[in-house]
Amino acid sequence: MSDVDAVVIGAGNAGLTAAATLQRAGVRTLLVERHNLPGGCATSFRRGRYEFEVALHQLSGVGLEGQGFTLRALFDKLGVSDRIDVVQEEKTCTGPSFPDGTT
Secondary structure (H helix, E strand, O other), X not given: OOOOOEEEEOOOHHHHHHHHXXXXXXXXXXXXXXXXXXXXXXXXXXXXOEEEEOOOOOOOOOOOOOOOOHHHHXXXXXXXXXXXXXXXXXXXXXXXXXXXXXX
16 A cells, blocks of 8 residues: 555545545545446436436536636636536426326
């Protein structure tokens, strides 16, 4: 373990942010995740023809472009703002939706 300065356990939203912040600061960082893909609650999975979101439905605190909201500033600091498409949703919660279009 002498090859790294910090170990981040978990590649969810917080772990990815912590690891990226440490690396940008020059800290040799090891990010460890037990699942087969990163993202934690920002992921989804499929069972048959259905897709399920794990938990994250919206990301609060992003705000509108030009406003100094916390997450926009963090995205800028991490150098990823130009790789993120922010979609403003007017309606964030809906009931179930079925393949035939009924709700």
